[in-house]
Amino acid sequence: MAIILKSAREIAAMRKAGIIVATVLAEIEIAVRPGITTKAIDEIAERIVSGHDARASFKGLYGFPASICISINEEVVHGIPSPERVLREGDIVSLDFGAIVDEFNADAAVSLPVGAVGEPARRILQCGRTALQRGIAQARDGNRLGDISWAIQSYGEAKGYGIVRQYVGHGIGRKLHEDPQVPNFGPPARSVALRPGMTLAIEPMLNGGTERTTVLADNWTVVTEDRALSVHFEHTIAITEGDPVILTAPE
Ligand code: MG
Numbered sequence: 001m002a003i004i005l006k007s008a009r010e011i012a013a014m015r016k017a018g019i020i021v022a023t024v025l026a027e028i029e030i031a032v033r034p035g036i037t038t039k040a041i042d043e044i045a046e047r048i049v050s051g052h053d054a055r056a057s058f059k060g061l062y063g064f065p066a067s068i069c070i071s072i073n074e075e076v077v078h079g080i081p082s083p084e085r086v087l088r089e090g091d092i093v094s095l096d097f098g099a100i101v102d103e104f105n106a107d108a109a110v111s112l113p114v115g116a117v118g119e120p121a122r123r124i125l126q127c128g129r130t131a132l133q134r135g136i137a138q139a140r141d142g143n144r145l146g147d148i149s150w151a152i153q154s155y156g157e158a159k160g161y162g163i164v165r166q167y168v169g170h171g172i173g174r175k176l177h178e179d180p181q182v183p184n185f186g187p188p189a190r191s192v193a194l195r196p197g198m199t200l201a202i203e204p205m206l207n208g209g210t211e212r213t214t215v216l217a218d219n220w221t222v223v224t225e226d227r228a229l230s231v232h233f234e235h236t237i238a239i240t241e242g243d244p245v246i247l248t249a250p251e
Pocket of ligand 1: 201
């Protein structure tokens with residue numbers, strides 16, 4: 001496993017990409033409402049990246065046909081935008097977006113309520129957001145990768161959620177997916193020693209029921225095996241000598 005440490009200049013390029021990612025997700029958050037199609041959301045993402053001399057990281061990656069992954073309710077990740085797919089009041093929608101600027105990637109995801117949602121949806125949204133914060137808080141020089149993993153797993157499971165095993169976070173830089181893998185589960189104080197210059201996409205996926213997932217017939221959309229709700233929150237961060245820097249935070 002070769003982890004590529006980034007220079008300050010490279011991290012600054014990733015921050016540029018991260019601001020585009022944050023802008024796209026913020027614009028979509030404003031647009032998300034009952035009645036919008038997932039294709040219309042994809043078009044918002046496409047319009048913003050093309051206006052910023054950026055590209056969508058996912059478009060064409062491994063053959064993915066759109067700019068953004070949009071996953072609704074029991075869908076975990078990798079949902080494909082479609083003009084036939086309409087958001088409905090009470091849904092939760094997960095939006096996963098990456099951008100490339102000056103050859104560097106940034107990647108983030110957020111799950112949002114569509115209109116008024118029920119208490120189980122509100123609760124899993126809140127816990128998913130907190131799980132990501134707990135993971136990021138461990139992304140410090142001197143800690144180990146397992147500290148991030150355990151912070152997410154221990155919090156999510158204490159709240160009663162299944163922590164997805166089959167999909168994990170990742171190193172990120174010139175490539176969207178670099179070493180190391182960043183699992184959302186596993187024991188603390190193990191695995192890779194974290195160092196300044198490491199850039200990681202940390203991305204917990206919490207399920208309302210079983211942690212197990214399955215892939216639909218489109219060969220992309222990942223759903224919970226029991227069709228319970230799922231949420232996905234992600235930031236790209238840089239490890240420094242002090243606090244972690246969230247490269248996909250809004251400007
Ligand atoms: Mg990612």
